Amino acid sequence: MATASPAIPDGFHAVTPHIMVSGAADAIEFYKQAFGAEEMLRMPMPGDPSKLMHAAIRIRDSIIMIADEFAGCAAPASDGAAAQVTLHLYVADADATIAQAVAAGAKVTMPAMDMFWGDRYGQVVDPFGHRWSVATHQHDYTPEEMMKGAEAAFAAHAAAEAAKG
Secondary structure (H helix, E strand, O other), X not given: OOOOOOOOOOOXXXXXXXXXXOOHHHHHHHHHHHHOOEEEEEEEEOOEEEEEEEEEXXXXXXXXXXXXXXXXXXXXXXXXXXXOOEEEEEOOOHHXXXXXXXXXXXXXXXXXXXXXXXXXXEEEEOOOXXXXXXXXXXXXXXXXXXXXXXXXXXXXXXXXXXXXX
């Protein structure tokens, strides 16, 4: 057996998301359509080749591991509720990527908008219950500028909520 070197395999980063889904093969196809993912590896579940015990996809320079849910490893709620983790994706055009994800079957939970920290940012939930934030970095702000923008954004949100009654 060959010795692994370096400690982090080529192409991986120090942190790699590993998501559980109900329907991993379908999820891979969705991620290909929605985000331009490339399938790297697919390993069927022993005894049930319709399920995947492990798979890996690459979205540009990042790898995501995927598996079908099984005893002890559950996917997000089947009622469409999002996972408690958000996968953040930087892209050249957030609006176009969100539209592409919607065309593939995602639901917008936050339309893309210019944010106080300098990104064009929105969120979608994929058909498998995972939340994705999609952003295009537009401006580099100082921490002070971001704080001032955050205060204005939170004040506007509070005013809008108060106006609802």
